[in-house]
Amino acid sequence: MTSPLILALIVLVLAVVAYLVLRRAAPRRDDTPASRRAELPPSPPPRAATAPVVAAAAAVPPPPTRPLPPELAAFQITHAQDLPQSQRDALTEALRHIPRPPRSLHQLISPEFLATATSVEMSELVMSEPMIAAKVLSTVNSPLYGLQRSVTSIGQAITFLGMNTVRSICLRYMLDDSFKAGDPASQRVFERLWTASAVASELCSRLTKQLHMPDAGTLVTKVVLSFVGHMAVATLPQSRAQAALTDLSLDLVQRYSAQQQALGLCAPEIGRLLMSAWELPASIVQGVGDIDLALTHPAGELETAAATRRAVAYLSARLGERLAGGSLSDLSTWELASDTALCTHHVAGYLLPQQLAALQAILSAPDTQTSIGHLLGKGAQPG
Numbered sequence: 001m002t003s004p005l006i007l008a009l010i011v012l013v014l015a016v017v018a019y020l021v022l023r024r025a026a027p028r029r030d031d032t033p034a035s036r037r038a039e040l041p042p043s044p045p046p047r048a049a050t051a052p053v054v055a056a057a058a059a060v061p062p063p064p065t066r067p068l069p070p071e072l073a074a075f076q077i078t079h080a081q082d083l084p085q086s087q088r089d090a091l092t093e094a095l096r097h098i099p100r101p102p103r104s105l106h107q108l109i110s111p112e113f114l115a116t117a118t119s120v121e122m123s124e125l126v127m128s129e130p131m132i133a134a135k136v137l138s139t140v141n142s143p144l145y146g147l148q149r150s151v152t153s154i155g156q157a158i159t160f161l162g163m164n165t166v167r168s169i170c171l172r173y174m175l176d177d178s179f180k181a182g183d184p185a186s187q188r189v190f191e192r193l194w195t196a197s198a199v200a201s202e203l204c205s206r207l208t209k210q211l212h213m214p215d216a217g218t219l220v221t222k223v224v225l226s227f228v229g230h231m232a233v234a235t236l237p238q239s240r241a242q243a244a245l246t247d248l249s250l251d252l253v254q255r256y257s258a259q260q261q262a263l264g265l266c267a268p269e270i271g272r273l274l275m276s277a278w279e280l281p282a283s284i285v286q287g288v289g290d291i292d293l294a295l296t297h298p299a300g301e302l303e304t305a306a307a308t309r310r311a312v313a314y315l316s317a318r319l320g321e322r323l324a325g326g327s328l329s330d331l332s333t334w335e336l337a338s339d340t341a342l343c344t345h346h347v348a349g350y351l352l353p354q355q356l357a358a359l360q361a362i363l364s365a366p367d368t369q370t371s372i373g374h375l376l377g378k379g380a381q382p383g
Contacts, residue, residue, distance in 0.1 A: 068345070167217060200223050337356070
């Protein structure tokens with residue numbers, strides 16, 4: 001009779017053998033035949049960590065899809081280096097009669113001063129030009145800026161209005177002595193241009209602040225200096241004979257075309273020549289001249305921050321001109337997306353959708369309307 005121990009051993013051996021046989025017969029997970037693997041969908045790649053949403057995307061959206069107007073497509077800005085030497089020399093000579101601004105202007109707009117100057121340093125610089133300081137205080141205390149109480153120092157003016165506004169007012173007065181009208185008609189042209197520059201600098205100051213743009217002081221300064229070429233054009237004899245050269249109610253393409261036909265160059269290029277002759281910082285001169293590239297060039301591959309700065313500066317200048325010239329009555333209902341003016345055709349393509357929406361909200365805000373209304377109603381020209 002078989003011992004129970006032997007029977008237990010036999011059962012255990014049979015169980016082990018059965019387990020080994022079954023394990024070898026079953027396919028392993030990684031032994032799927034090649035034909036079977038080909039039928040399986042590829043494994044999804046591991047998910048990358050979700051990147052944070054950046055407020056300003058890396059690329060500027062494409063330009064508007066509306067077709068390029070024939071008048072704009074046919075227009076090109078002529079550069080000084082493209083003129084025959086004799087014509088360029090004649091124009092440079094004609095600009096020599098425009099007096100240089102005071103030397104303190106160079107410090108006011110120097111890149112270092114723009115980047116680091118404190119309100120105390122700004123006050124000291126303005127007070128070093130007593131006549132300028134008196135005019136700045138007179139303007140600050142006028143109804144144009146709607147202060148609730150009078151200010152008696154440049155420091156107080158900076159406190160109430162901010163560095164950018166005071167710098168812009170001071171800059172316009174420093175330039176005032178360079179551009180004097182000899183007749184009533186020319187005086188009216190200068191007054192409209194001064195008003196346009198005041199509105200443009202106010203718009204640029206508001207936009208840069210509320211769009212949280214860095215280095216706002218430099219951009220506002222460049223916007224004011226972008227009117228130097230327009231003021232220079234107004235001093236030339238040809239402008240007294242041809243109103244189209246300084247007519248702010250005309251679209252910029254029409255005005256620049258008339259200027260190039262009569263003078264060889266248009267306002268931004270004439271401004272480059274004059275500011276270079278005044279030996280203003282080369283980076284400032286270049287930056288001022290580049291603003292008007294938004295007229296003829298789409299944003300293309302321009303980096304987002306640079307595209308935004310150019311759009312804000314250019315649009316501020318154009319709106320200032322149109323408001324001062326009467327071709328635009330107010331900003332409360334104006335929209336860039338539906339604007340048909342040639343001069344703004346490319347601008348929307350420089351801005352991201354969220355920037356465009358924010359810009360429209362800023363321009364239509366009641367406080368913007370009130371501020372711009374003061375400047376247009378009373379004028380902001382020096383003197």
